[in-house]
Amino acid sequence: MPQGPINREVAFAGQQVRRKVIFALTLCSVLPLLLLTYAFSTPVRELLGPLAGLADAMSVPALLIFTGILMAGGAFVVWDIATALSRAAQISNEENPEVPAESGRKDEIGTLMSSFARMLATIEQQSQEINEFPRRLDQLIREAFRDSLTGLPNRALFMDRLSHALTRAERAGTNLAVLFIDLDRFKILNETLGHEVGDRLLTEVGHRIAACLRPEDTVARLGGDEFGLLLEDTADLTGATAVAERVSVDIQRPFVVDGRDVLISASIGIALTAGGSMQPEEVLHNADLAMYQAKAEGRGRYELYQPGLSVSTRERLDLQSDLRTAGARQELTLRYQPVVTLATLRPVEVEALIRWDHRRRGALLPADFIALSEESGLMVPMGQWVLREACRQIRAWQADGSGTPPLVVGVNLSASQFERDALPAEIDTILRETGLQPPRLQLEVSEAVLMRDDPRMLHRLEALKGIGVRLAIDDFGTGYASLSYLKRLPVDSLKIDRSLVKGVGSDTEDTAIVRAVVTLARSLGIMVTAEGVETAEQLFQLRALGCDQGQGYYFARPVSAERLPELLSSLDADDRHGSPSCLG
Numbered sequence: 001m002p003q004g005p006i007n008r009e010v011a012f013a014g015q016q017v018r019r020k021v022i023f024a025l026t027l028c029s030v031l032p033l034l035l036l037t038y039a040f041s042t043p044v045r046e047l048l049g050p051l052a053g054l055a056d057a058m059s060v061p062a063l064l065i066f067t068g069i070l071m072a073g074g075a076f077v078v079w080d081i082a083t084a085l086s087r088a089a090q091i092s093n094e095e096n097p098e099v100p101a102e103s104g105r106k107d108e109i110g111t112l113m114s115s116f117a118r119m120l121a122t123i124e125q126q127s128q129e130i131n132e133f134p135r136r137l138d139q140l141i142r143e144a145f146r147d148s149l150t151g152l153p154n155r156a157l158f159m160d161r162l163s164h165a166l167t168r169a170e171r172a173g174t175n176l177a178v179l180f181i182d183l184d185r186f187k188i189l190n191e192t193l194g195h196e197v198g199d200r201l202l203t204e205v206g207h208r209i210a211a212c213l214r215p216e217d218t219v220a221r222l223g224g225d226e227f228g229l230l231l232e233d234t235a236d237l238t239g240a241t242a243v244a245e246r247v248s249v250d251i252q253r254p255f256v257v258d259g260r261d262v263l264i265s266a267s268i269g270i271a272l273t274a275g276g277s278m279q280p281e282e283v284l285h286n287a288d289l290a291m292y293q294a295k296a297e298g299r300g301r302y303e304l305y306q307p308g309l310s311v312s313t314r315e316r317l318d319l320q321s322d323l324r325t326a327g328a329r330q331e332l333t334l335r336y337q338p339v340v341t342l343a344t345l346r347p348v349e350v351e352a353l354i355r356w357d358h359r360r361r362g363a364l365l366p367a368d369f370i371a372l373s374e375e376s377g378l379m380v381p382m383g384q385w386v387l388r389e390a391c392r393q394i395r396a397w398q399a400d401g402s403g404t405p406p407l408v409v410g411v412n413l414s415a416s417q418f419e420r421d422a423l424p425a426e427i428d429t430i431l432r433e434t435g436l437q438p439p440r441l442q443l444e445v446s447e448a449v450l451m452r453d454d455p456r457m458l459h460r461l462e463a464l465k466g467i468g469v470r471l472a473i474d475d476f477g478t479g480y481a482s483l484s485y486l487k488r489l490p491v492d493s494l495k496i497d498r499s500l501v502k503g504v505g506s507d508t509e510d511t512a513i514v515r516a517v518v519t520l521a522r523s524l525g526i527m528v529t530a531e532g533v534e535t536a537e538q539l540f541q542l543r544a545l546g547c548d549q550g551q552g553y554y555f556a557r558p559v560s561a562e563r564l565p566e567l568l569s570s571l572d573a574d575d576r577h578g579s580p581s582c583l584g
Contacts, residue, residue: 147221149199150206158220158228162280165232170277177240179229180269180287181209181247184299186225187377188416189264197257201264204255212246228284237272237304244268244302252300265300267291272304292316295375320372322358327385331357334389335558338571339410339529339551342543347571349442351410351551352390353558354382374416383417384426391434391441393561410442412474415449421456424463431467438468444495446475451485458488465490472529477513487524494521498532498552505541518546 145157153161162178169176183205190198202225209219209227218230229247234240248268254261269290271283290305296316297303326332332354339349356364373379394409417423431438443464450457450473464471473486473494486494496514503510514530521528530542533552542550559567 150203150221152206152210152227153218153220155220155222155228158218158222158230159280159284161218162230162283165230166273166278166280166283169232169273174232175234175236175273177229177231177234177237177243177270177272178283178287179231179240179244179247179302180222180271180284180291181227181229181266182268182291182295183225183251184265184267184295185374185416186264188374188379188419189262191380191416192419192421193257193262197262200257201255201262205251205264205266208250208253209247212243212250228287234272237270240270240272241302241304244270248300248302267294267299268302269294270302270304295371316372319361319369320376323356323369323372323376323378326356326358327382329359331359332382332385333357333560334386334393335560336393336409336564337551337558338556338564338568339549340555340571342530342539342547342550345555345571347568348549349408349410350394350564351412351444351558352386352393353412354386355558370414374414379414379416380420383414384430387411387427388430388434391430391436394440395434395436397565408440408442408470410444410472412444412446415446418445418449418457418460421460423460424467427464427469428467431469439470442470442472442492444472444474447473447478447497448475450489450491461490475531476517486520486526491526493527493529493549495529495531495551496547501530501532501538501542501552502534504530504538504545511541511545514542514547515545522546 145154145160146152147154165176168174186198186201189201202221206219206221206227209229213219213229213231216232218228220228220230222228229243231240231243248266251264251266254263256262269287269292271286271290273283286305290303294301294303333356335353335355336350337353338347339351340347354366356369358364370379373382390409390411413423420426427441427443431441450461461471470492471490473489473491475497476494477497477500494517496517500510500514504514505511518528527548529549529551530538530547531551533539533542533550533554535554538552539550539554556567556571
């Protein structure tokens with residue numbers, strides 16, 4: 001109950017009690033009046049005459065009775081008030097008073113007691129809140145400066161400690177090091193295994209990093225899958241690189257999550273202060289730039305910040321930023337490269353290849369931006385766009401009858417796309433939206449992704465085959481996987497990597513590998529396509545080895561959707577005349 005109404009209720013009850021006290025005092029004041037009356041009784045008796053005898057006989061008993069009544073009434077009122085005040089005093093002196101919210105009395109004293117009880121309860125509640133305030137304040141401070149998932153310091157606390165450390169280092173003339181750690185391909189793993197597993201992995205990574213440090217060092221979670229390390233009193237680069245190596249090795253040890261081993265690596269950037277005054281943001285930014293350089297050099301490694309890094313890394317960051325808006329600016333386009341049968345050189349497939357027509361840098365090949373899209377988590381939405389656009393375009397060609405419609409369109413799936421459990425449902429949705437028949441879509445997955453003994457991968461392949469699409473192993477031969485593993489995969493074709501095709505006829509080992517692949521694939525009923533065919537000699541050797549199809553600049557370069565019908569018609573004409581031409 002609010003304090004104001006309680007005060008008003010107590011005041012009202014107090015007025016009623018005051019009236020009782022006045023009444024008791026009034027009763028007590030009658031006694032002197034009776035004594036005075038008795039003192040002046042003689043003159044009264046003379047006036048009464050004959051009745052004086054009767055008055056004398058009755059006056060004393062009447063006086064005693066009336067006096068007793070008055071004293072009993074006054075005493076009761078005084079006792080009533082004293083009892084209430086005594087109980088109130090007792091309650092106020094108790095450490096944890098237990099006062100009923102409502103008194104059993106229904107008069108003014110009961111109202112006063114009930115109001116007093118509620119007032120004490122309110123005071124007690126406010127006292128508890130005041131006593132609880134330091135603990136709640138400490139909790140709020142922890143929440144403001146601690147990461148809720150890992151329990152490590154957050155960015156705000158890290159920057160505060162870095163600021164104080166820089167001040168101490170400047171006064172003492174010492175150096176310190178900051179390490180910026182980013183987990184490689186964590187977004188893919190998080191989407192594949194689920195956010196709950198990802199959170200547990202981040203927590204375990206934080207524990208492993210902390211175990212590599214001294215008690216006076218600081219490790220913080222800066223956000224997402226990024227961690228920061230502050231190493232004070234670092235004399236030279238040796239100490240910082242030793243910590244980076246320990247952290248890198250420790251993170252690469254398998255994590256056991258839900259009974260399975262999960263492997264991950266980290267890219268680490270190191271920024272070392274070398275005298276002079278530096279701001280915390282500047283040091284952390286330098287370490288961040290060095291981390292991006294480590295990613296550009298192949299991930300799973302560390303790099304030291306150098307002044308020259310700021311230019312190249314800034315360009316890489318700018319390119320990554322441009323990539324986020326490339327789709328909205330309609331800078332991403334598809335090119336289509338025909339695949340022909342080597343026996344007749346007739347086009348039977350086309351492969352959809354993504355290009356980025358950058359507004360300042362011109363046409364960019366996938367090698368220029370695919371790695372960036374993986375790092376920034378853009379690969380999945382970009383891959384979905386490629387799938388939908390390729391299916392839509394093939395369906396449009398079939399509908400208007402322009403040129404010679406390709407029989408099959410091949411689309412590459414990245415590792416981040418293929419490892420998602422939602423992939424079969426997404427493919428099915430895209431086919432239904434575009435109206436393309438499933439056998440006309442071929443999904444191409446690299447050998448490195450498919451050649452893993454993972455039951456989930458086989459289950460996903462079978463789910464895709466259930467939809468009716470074709471499946472192909474892309475870049476086959478780069479991993480030198482066991483050829484016997486092919487019989488376990490429900491694939492329709494494999495594409496021999498261009499690095500092997502380049503050596504056909506001139507390199508004995510490459511020729512032997514291609515011959516073995518073709519022989520085994522034929523026995524399993526798998527179509528074989530050679531990638532990167534660029535010369536007539538390669539075409540001749542591949543035909544002799546029994547390869548089924550070919551793709552490369554010798555037949556045609558990738559062209560836009562507008563030019564493809566004309567290119568296919570030209571290839572058909574070349575087929576009829578028996579001589580291929582390099583077009584596009």
